[in-house]
Amino acid sequence: MTTEAPRTATEVRMKIWRGEGSGGEHVEYVVPLDPGMVVLDVVHRIQATHAPDLAVRWNCKAGKCGSCSAEVNGAPKLMCMTRMNEFAPGEEITISPVRTFPLIKDLVSDVSFNYEKAKTIPPFKPKPKDADGKRRMYQEDVDRVQEFHKCIECFLCQDVCHVIRDHEENKQSFSGPRFFVRLAALEMHPLDANDRLDLIRAKHGLGFCNITKCCTEVCPEDIHITDNAIIPLKERVVTAHYDPIAWALRRMRGKREDFAPPQPKPPSA
């Protein structure tokens, strides 16, 4: 493809990873730019005019489905929510697939790791209903869980987490921040009666996380993954694991009051 500089201010130069499996390289394209465009629009324009077989995932184009994850100039982002005006005119823009998962082709990675991990999570199990057959939960009690339910499964947090990004061998025993969010959502659900704590430690590898907060920084839904999900889970696992009395009490009381409301904690916690 062409390597000349953009001919006018309304053109954009973009390098996109092209390749299948392990082979590939960044290929440069030049296309016209319209007002308001996002990175995904440019990728689509390249696809329509230069590279019909360019593989890319998307659905909603509004940051709601979590399909269009990629690394934009090295930063994990949703392509549909990354405006072209964030880049300086003439700035080189390079788009690569998320790296933590094996490449299928171009911008599409094999994210089946996540769907396999999802299968290992013990599901929601509701407590008995109220005497009148209804279920009551109060907004202040569901607020913190609703934060976790905002997750759009973009897997950007999984992509940046060094535990699996740099260590293929850890994938077996570590589920990653997305699933800590999921586990926290279940554990803090006001109506849930399932117990997953031993599993969280033994199977999902919470202990591998050293609270670098990289996951929180990239979450497009602004979920406070470390402060609100991981740290409270860690505390809970520690209490349950090392304190048999707390463990027994928890069993007797049900879990609702076990969690203090999520408090931001320093990374050293």
Place this chain on the structure above:
Amino acid sequence: MAEINTAVYDVIVVGAGGAGLRAAIEAHAAGAKTAVICKSLLGKAHTVMAEGGIAAALGNVWKEDNWKIHFRDTMRGGKLLGNWRMAQLHAQEAPDRVLELEEWGALFDRTKDGLILQRDFGGHRYARLAHVGDRTGLEMIRTLQDHAVAQGIDVFMECTVRHLLTDGGRVAGAIGYWRQSGALVLFRAKAVVLATGGVGKAWKVTSNSWEYTGDGMAMALEAGADLIDMEMTQFHPTGMIWPPSVRGLLVTEGVRGDGGTLRNASGERFMFKYIPAFFRGDTADNEAEADRWYEDKRNNRRTPDLLPRDEVARAINTEVKAGRGTEHGGVFLDIATRRPADYIKRRLPSMYHQFKELADVDITKEQMEIGPTLHYIMGGIRVDPDTAAATVPGLYAAGEVAAGMHGANRLGGNSLSDLLVFGRRAGQAAAEYAKGATAGRIDDAQADAFAKRLTEPFERQGDENPYAIHEELQNAMQDLVGIIRRREELEEALAHLERLRARVARVHVTGTRRYNPGWHLALDLENLIGISEVVARSALMRTESRGGHTREDFPKADPEWGMKNVVSRRRDGRLVLSTEPIPQPPADLRELIGEDKPQEKVATGEPAIIGGKE
């Protein structure tokens, strides 16, 4: 044949949105060996994008609400073209289906008493939509997805089903391809549930994603099933219009439900000028009453900002045509001057985010610029109301791909509830059917012919670009089969579609079969064009205006047409259209709808008196 991998099931569900997942859960629970198949990754279907809520007469906010009023609102909103039995089942069962989601872990916003909170939406007499801020669909799909996975249901992701296989007139399976590898895959199944959604990608300005290429409708048609009401397309009144790259993206009706109002360029709340006779009894005719209605529904009528979507979309269209539109050809939606900033951010977080990030507009301070966007299709596969069975044995359909429930216009929030109610019924009936059926025979010649069609675009000679053809299709449908239709334009559209069809036959696909969107689009175009033709021909046939179908040359509703469905089917390789009478509701339900002879007074824009019963 031997080279195609084959999977064998009792029931396959094509589509993993709300309808498909709910169907699969039910079929699996009934003991059928079940698989669910989807074009995208699991959890990315359209359902994930739904914003405003799920309509169900739970009566948590207004205890006066009940299924009967929901039924009435649905039938009237659908301009009495809907299937009464579907509307009845839907209204009766929606509350249980919503509560069931709570049993599976969903967390809806709460009332002060700890129950599920409900919000106002267009055409609903009471605040009725269970919701989670403005990301209800995400809560719904994730709940269903997690539940389905926990049940161990097999999921085929990024797998596109392209043709149904038949055995002597009944369904025997399906054939398609894996998007990731390009390998073909064959499913043998006793029953197939189609839950593939709509066909919005035929239009240029749409809230729909690439998945909406009419696959389910095209496959059903090919297999001999009937489609109905295909002229009934919904243009949602509030899509984003600026900047161009976001044109069509949805702005939830929840903005109006939570107090937002529409204004033209001079600031006038123009909806008061567009209250049709049919809704006059239910609709406030002055601003003071409209604004009081949010707080006091007993003594005030609903704001016209929340008239059914077809009315609002037409009104916006008229304002813009009359020169009272905004700079970019839309109107304003204002919540900034009407509700406090923190309320807006809490109730509509993703709208706040969407405008801020994509349009540099702060909706707590500025008005939004909006215009109609193709959003939904009321028409689709004809089904039996109780079992969701299509007219081909072994075939079922639920969700947006099915028709009947919403008549000529769907009320907001009634889709998500429709998915749950009829998804469950479809799954149940398909499993039941599979129990009593032996597997159909796979006709090798048929399967081979389909397999050949799937890979043909690689072998063909020609230089057509599928993306360019798609763009032309979208422009043609937008211009010629849009909100307002005319005979000449519809005929022109049909001629245009023929030319595009010929060009699709000259598309040559480059690259490998591995994750090749050019190839996928080349195949999708056949469905898009096929179903666009059905829409245009149905629109040509219905010589009246009703709901989502407005004919400039037949501007009034016609009582005769109000009793008929337009039915489309393929016979001997040709598309055949006819009309058939709509089943009329029994007397007690007719009473609920609110008039003795409803059909005579539906006309849009025509003065007549409609008395609601409340």
